[in-house]
Amino acid sequence: MSHRLGSMQTLPSPMRRFRESDIVDYCIVGVGSAGGVLVQRLARAGFRVVGLEAGPFWNTEKDWVSDEKGSHELYWNDLRITGGTHPLALGANNSGKGVGGGSVHWAAFAPRFHPSDFRVYTEDGVGFDWPMSYWDLKPYYELLERELPVAGPAWFPWGDPHGHPYGPHPLGGVGDVLVRGCTKLGIRSVAGGPVAILSASHGERPHCIYRGFCLQGCKVGAKASTLITHVPDAISHGAEIRAHAMASRISLRDDGRVDGVVYFDREGKEHLQRARAVIVSGYAIETPRLLLNSACPGHRHGLANSSGTLGKYLMAQAGNVVAGKFDELIRLYKAPPAHALSEEFYETDPRRGFARGFAVQTVGPLPVAFAKQMVAAMGAWGWGMRQVMLDYNHWATLGVLGEILPWEDNRVELAEEKDQHGLPVAKVTFNLHDNDKKLIEFGKNKVMEIMWAAGAKQVVQESRFAHLVGATRMGSDPATSVVDKFGRTHDIPNLFVCDGSILPTQGSANPGLTIQALAARTADYLIKQGDAIFYSNRRALQEPGIRYDLSPPFTRFKGNPHIA
Numbered sequence: 001m002s003h004r005l006g007s008m009q010t011l012p013s014p015m016r017r018f019r020e021s022d023i024v025d026y027c028i029v030g031v032g033s034a035g036g037v038l039v040q041r042l043a044r045a046g047f048r049v050v051g052l053e054a055g056p057f058w059n060t061e062k063d064w065v066s067d068e069k070g071s072h073e074l075y076w077n078d079l080r081i082t083g084g085t086h087p088l089a090l091g092a093n094n095s096g097k098g099v100g101g102g103s104v105h106w107a108a109f110a111p112r113f114h115p116s117d118f119r120v121y122t123e124d125g126v127g128f129d130w131p132m133s134y135w136d137l138k139p140y141y142e143l144l145e146r147e148l149p150v151a152g153p154a155w156f157p158w159g160d161p162h163g164h165p166y167g168p169h170p171l172g173g174v175g176d177v178l179v180r181g182c183t184k185l186g187i188r189s190v191a192g193g194p195v196a197i198l199s200a201s202h203g204e205r206p207h208c209i210y211r212g213f214c215l216q217g218c219k220v221g222a223k224a225s226t227l228i229t230h231v232p233d234a235i236s237h238g239a240e241i242r243a244h245a246m247a248s249r250i251s252l253r254d255d256g257r258v259d260g261v262v263y264f265d266r267e268g269k270e271h272l273q274r275a276r277a278v279i280v281s282g283y284a285i286e287t288p289r290l291l292l293n294s295a296c297p298g299h300r301h302g303l304a305n306s307s308g309t310l311g312k313y314l315m316a317q318a319g320n321v322v323a324g325k326f327d328e329l330i331r332l333y334k335a336p337p338a339h340a341l342s343e344e345f346y347e348t349d350p351r352r353g354f355a356r357g358f359a360v361q362t363v364g365p366l367p368v369a370f371a372k373q374m375v376a377a378m379g380a381w382g383w384g385m386r387q388v389m390l391d392y393n394h395w396a397t398l399g400v401l402g403e404i405l406p407w408e409d410n411r412v413e414l415a416e417e418k419d420q421h422g423l424p425v426a427k428v429t430f431n432l433h434d435n436d437k438k439l440i441e442f443g444k445n446k447v448m449e450i451m452w453a454a455g456a457k458q459v460v461q462e463s464r465f466a467h468l469v470g471a472t473r474m475g476s477d478p479a480t481s482v483v484d485k486f487g488r489t490h491d492i493p494n495l496f497v498c499d500g501s502i503l504p505t506q507g508s509a510n511p512g513l514t515i516q517a518l519a520a521r522t523a524d525y526l527i528k529q530g531d532a533i534f535y536s537n538r539r540a541l542q543e544p545g546i547r548y549d550l551s552p553p554f555t556r557f558k559g560n561p562h563i564a
């Protein structure tokens with residue numbers, strides 16, 4: 001009997017199922033961008049692994065439709081409370097729900113962070129330094145760029161300059177606007193990536209056909225998501241992915257070590273999955289929520305929260321969208337939304353009057369998303385909205401992706417409201433601070449300038465935010481952080497966190513590649529430590545050495561061009 005996950009994911013054998021009484025080695029909560037990579041690595045290394053996933057196991061063929069409204073189910077739509085001076089839009093604007101998590105609906109822009117992102121406090125006196133350097137992560141960036149794989153320009157000039165394993169995509173109408181506007185103003189830009197979308201076939205996966213439904217999951221299979229890049233390999237190596245399993249609490253033994261995860265199945269029945277170690281990979285909101293909901297005697301304020309920082313220093317990137325109307329046809333929907341960018345303004349420039357910077361990127365909203373943006377950007381409504389939408393094919397949209405700093409008052413807490421399982425939901429508070437406001441103002445104006453320079457006849461903009469990270473941050477000091485540089489909680493030796501929530505700062509690169517590179521590094525660390533994780537409290541902090549042999553098929557022998 002074969003296990004069929006979708007048209008391209010027919011596996012030769014059924015998925016392994018552990019019994020309720022089995023004690024597995026690792027129980028991973030959340031099989032998304034990070035969880036998918038972790039589960040694959042640990043299964044390949046021979047560990048007994050269960051991935052608990054709150055959402056469904058997507059069948060790409062049957063469950064997905066090339067339609068904006070029909071893809072609503074891809075998101076975490078459960079109740080969340082939002083507040084603060086600049087409340088974040090939750091739901092479709094942040095995390096996924098279902099195997100693959102946010103990597104199912106991401107646009108797949110895959111730039112690396114810059115070396116300076118790991119030393120923000122040292123270089124600019126703001127934010128925090130990471131407990132590791134860019135150079136520790138660089139081999140994992142290169143590895144994940146091959147595994148997804150990433151298509152992009154042969155010369156990416158910013159940060160640590162590098163090439164990409166797959167060639168760039170052709171330029172769509174929006175990319176053309178970005179390149180044209182930047183060129184007019186003397187701003188360097190790149191086109192065709194970096195994006196985790198195939199510009200040529202890869203194993204059984206076909207190349208992109210430029211139909212623009214990337215945020216709807218990509219039925220074609222050209223866009224990378226852990227659902228198709230890592231999960232099939234995990235299952236082939238004996239991992240169980242248990243869908244519709246909503247973790248409610250991490251179970252703690254009397255000796256201060258965790259021994260499993262309590263979860264609700266699809267019917268609302270409670271189970272305990274026992275494990276020798278637990279890794280939480282639930283996203284920047286659900287990870288702190290689960291740890292806070294796991295409060296118990298000895299951990300009154302949540303698990304792994306002796307520092308009091310759990311839930312704090314949540315970040316979102318400034319994601320203002322600038323729309324410009326052109327005489328000529330642009331056709332926003334043709335080509336992946338993610339295919340051209342400039343990181344010319346990424347680093348701190350003291351002349352601008354604020355620390356850190358921003359990127360300029362293409363965005364390609366389909367009609368429903370575009371209509372919503374135009375309500376906010378120009379108050380379009382009724383007949384006015386009809387007029388705007390009649391001209392949909394003449395509009396181009398470019399995005400600011402700006403670094404908002406980590407602030408203590410931006411946080412995830414537990415609300416009084418409960419979800420369908422009776423669990424307190426997350427309350428997300430988000431405030432903009434002085435540096436953030438100055439950065440957004442500058443970035444927004446610069447992108448509008450680029451749009452005018454490209455020849456737009458009308459330019460409007462919508463303020464928004466994107467990409468939540470932080471709230472369970474990593475650091476060397478247990479007094480100011482939740483986990484160490486390998487994601488191990490400072491307080492509980494066999495409890496780990498590995499997802500976007502551990503980022504201390506966020507740069508102005510999209511976070512997905514970094515999150516997956518960190519997951520591969522954490523997996524190498526766990527594999528190197530072997531059984532010591534299960535029995536010992538000793539905290540080894542040496543780099544593990546990279547395990548190239550653990551990559552999924554078809555990725556090992558493709559090279560990244562190295563640029564001297």
Ligand SMILES: Cc1cc2nc3c(=O)[nH]c(=O)nc-3n(C[C@H](O)[C@H](O)[C@H](O)COP(=O)(O)OP(=O)(O)OC[C@H]3O[C@@H](n4cnc5c(N)ncnc54)[C@H](O)[C@@H]3O)c2cc1C
Binds near residue numbers: 246287
């Ligand atoms: C519209 C959109 C476009 C984006 N485009 C890009 C892009 O172009 N490039 C980029 O780098 N990033 C992009 N992102 C961001 C990117 O998707 C996320 O940063 C990334 O997926 C986060 O990874 P993660 O592992 O932290 O969490 P996720 O990938 O969200 O995984 C978390 C998983 O945990 C599960 N889970 C949570 N709680 C529980 C629980 N209690 N029990 C069981 N399971 C649970 C969830 O269902 C989910 O599947 C985009 C995001 C959005 C919303």
Ligand code: SF4
Binds near residue numbers: 213222223
């Ligand atoms: S544009 Fe390419 S990556 Fe996006 S949905 Fe279409 S085939 Fe998939």
